[in-house]
Amino acid sequence: MTTVADIIAWFEKRGSQLIMGDDVNINQEITRPRAIDEAGEQHVAFISSKYKDTYATLLQNSKCKCVIVGQDLFSNEMIKQYADVVFIPSENPKQDLTLLIQGLFNSVETVNTSFIHPTASISPQAIIGEKVHVAAYAVIEGNVTIGNNSNIGAGSVIKSNTVIGQNVIIGANNVLGGDGFGYVKNEATQEYELFPHLGGVVIGDYVHIGNNTCIDRGSLKDTVIHQGVKIDNLVHIAHNVTIGKNSLIIACSMIAGSATIGENCWVAPSSSVRNGIYIGDNTTIGLGSVVTKSVGAGETVAGNPAMPLKELIKLRQRHTAHLAENSKEE
Known part of the structure; x- marks a missing residue:
């Protein structure tokens, strides 16, 4: 069984900074990674800069208690708003989640014997x-x-x-x-x-x-x-x-x-x-x-x-302009 405490220890061993509020339950079981918009209390998820326009809404609607978040998205206000969530600020959240999966969840089948x-x-x-x-x-x-x-x-x-x-x-x-x-x-x-x-x-x-x-x-x-x-x-x-x-x-x-x-x-x-x-x-x-x-x-x-x-963009712009000009003449 993997818990929030195990994930904290794994990231700390790698020298990563973790930030969490006072209400975090470190004994919460984490069964698997999941997309942030579907994650529950038993999941770990990530949010990268790809979600810069929607991350606030995603967090608000999620029950996830362990989130790897893009360094550029993280703020101390998150801790105040989500005191029961562990945040792991990261320069590359998806890569860190990949390493976490390989280290703790073994999602890729490991061949231990022929x-x-x-x-x-x-x-x-x-x-x-x-x-x-x-x-x-x-x-x-x-x-x-x-x-x-x-x-x-x-x-x-x-x-x-x-x-x-x-x-x-x-x-x-x-x-x-x-x-x-x-x-x-x-x-x-x-x-x-x-x-x-x-x-x-x-x-x-x-x-x-x-x-x-x-x-x-x-x-x-x-x-x-x-x-x-x-x-x-x-x-x-x-x-x-x-x-x-x-x-x-x-x-x-x-x-x-x-x-x-x-x-x-x-x-x-x-x-x-x-x-x-x-x-x-x-x-x-x-x-x-x-x-x-x-x-x-x-x-x-x-x-x-x-x-x-x-070149392709310029070509299509010229083509669009040409079509617009022809439509005016008609």
Whole structure:
């Protein structure tokens, strides 16, 4: 059982400042984190600067007794108004809540021992590390290596020539290492023949992959997902793609063959990246973008075709003005 006192002790151990009124019940059980607008007495919640226009109302309507609050939102008036609440001022409330969850609530399944579900199919030629969890109906072919503390979800297929690092989480019903979509037209028969895919897939440490995602093997080289990359559900990553460290690829995105995405990039939902282009480090690709040419480091692009956000805004302003002018003439 976790109590308010446990949370206080956890933050104090990290050197965080806690501020509370005289009526705080330190023995109050805290069962789990919850969104501030739904939190009750048994929950811990956070409020960041994202809620700067609504945080006062959120606090007033909440019964939560333990709140991680943005440093820029906190004031001593809160203690006077909410004497039975523990406030933890924070520069990054969401990050602190994440660390608290990992430290006290264990929301992410921790693999303490190896487990292979009896329905999983694992080749004798596969190399499985220590404390690896393989769920029901997963298939792991030969010439696959899975590092320590990794988790393979139900129904996922890990095909040959795939290397998975340590502390990797792969969700349900994924396919890693399938042949890419690469065909050569046979001039004699006028039929398309599959180009042999002799490469593999390399997944770095601490990569997370959601559900129903496909990562194709390379043709003559490997498809590489570097350390710390997070890939959402329903993503397609084609052959020979490279994704740099700590980049995030969000749901329903498509990364075409031989594209390179740098480090610390954000690819928003339903975006498409053309084959063979380069996306520089620290780049943001907006929602539903179609990226047809390379993007420099640090840029934010959006639209179809994608262009720098400032240019897109100017273009739409000109378009709106043009429509308004035409409507006057009519």
